[in-house]
Amino acid sequence: MRNMWIYESLYPDIKIGLTGQLLYKTKTPFQDVRIYDTDRFGKLLLIDGAIQTTEKDEFIYHEMITHPVLLMHSNPKNILIIGGGDGGVLREVLKHNIKKVTLVEIDEEVINLSKKFFPTLSRGAFNDQRVNIVIQDGARFIRKTKETFDIVIIDSPDPVGAAKALFSKNFYIGISSALKENGIMIRQTGSTIVQDGVLKKNYKLLKAIFPYLAVEIAAIPTYIGGFFSFTIASKSINPHKVQYKTVLKMFENLDLKTKFYNPEIHFASMQLPNYVIEDLQ
């Protein structure tokens, strides 16, 4: 069978197309989930028409949402992941010397399908003894939890539908309460060009709550729109003041075997082009 063009439908005026075949589709109680096998990027997870991840380029997103914050913290032990049902962040977190990681995913079907169709994303991470899976809305989890965390990673889809509450002021106040005093949070804040409102809005919301912020950028091929952004926030750690040699030493001791991340990229990714700097002022 000849492969067809698969298009993302996230934006009305720009899209990426990849050739491939549909492997599976379903409507869960929360979203429309489709899995394709693409010629260029291997298997592709599409949720509500938006590309979530592909086998070939997932390493960029998953390494950059995980290693910079874990290496900024001198001793991360208790980690919270909100979203991340595909298991990619979990896999990267488990490379660190941590005690416990809680993954809060609203849609159990995403975990089940990822285990089946994307085994290289989680690579058995869901079976690790240190992992606690909670099937719940992340915003609700944050309102209710009594636990505090060293690191919170918000690996959510874009601010539409079910994920909208994960981009709100109240949610960030909750995150602040759920972080230990020297805790650090990171979240994806979208493309700096085609979604520039997302970065700006969330940066401002976080700035009103956290004294220390940093924005990290990286290019992820299947996330269209140039530099993609992550925003980091902390009550006591200034990401820009962390020493290169400290990060390098931890990186070397852990032997992370990264395909994208290295300590040079760690600091380089927090240097922003003028159009982003101006957007955040």
Add this chain to the structure above:
Amino acid sequence: MRNMWIYESLYPDIKIGLTGQLLYKTKTPFQDVRIYDTDRFGKLLLIDGAIQTTEKDEFIYHEMITHPVLLMHSNPKNILIIGGGDGGVLREVLKHNIKKVTLVEIDEEVINLSKKFFPTLSRGAFNDQRVNIVIQDGARFIRKTKETFDIVIIDSPDPVGAAKALFSKNFYIGISSALKENGIMIRQTGSTIVQDGVLKKNYKLLKAIFPYLAVEIAAIPTYIGGFFSFTIASKSINPHKVQYKTVLKMFENLDLKTKFYNPEIHFASMQLPNYVIEDLQ
């Protein structure tokens, strides 16, 4: 009239689509040229099915192919641009304290159409007294020229069709001869992911000729495939050894009014992710 989807046809298995309308199309003796007005990125120049530039994101490419090399050189006076008929590189070069810039474009029609449809790219640069326009094949110009240059910027399309000779060993030997002893060249070497062969091949060709090389990366929204690359080569200047404070001082004195480039991004852009480092070994 309802806007249509305009697709790039550079790759068989991945493409970008933008909504817009066709403004003009022609076949020159060298290539198929189409100009569109897009909803997201303003006017778009498509040559032989490949996106060359758009009004809204051209600043990233044009600033990053120009300012890093001009600011690495302590006193650039005589500049050569090969290609660049749209005038974007010319505009950025003329912001520097230079004496002369020669632009060698094979297709005069590209210059004429750019002046007409993309006035913000050249912003009158073609009329500047310091500019010398040569309508000629760049490879032929390099074989014949007796002039030597401080900076050579190769702003060519991808290595297909007319531009193929601009990615060859003999061409780079010619560039080396046309550079003064402390001269620097830069060229675009494509996407680090969807065109990884282009960067690797040209890096190796240049490495056999030039003792000092550096690769610079940036994300350009309408060039699909993640980090886009530029390769820098010099006979005597090591791009990694240039001092930050030297670049900062020149940058401030020139008042370049950049929208992407700043001295921090200058150095950050030369820090490469592991997958690129491994590709170049």
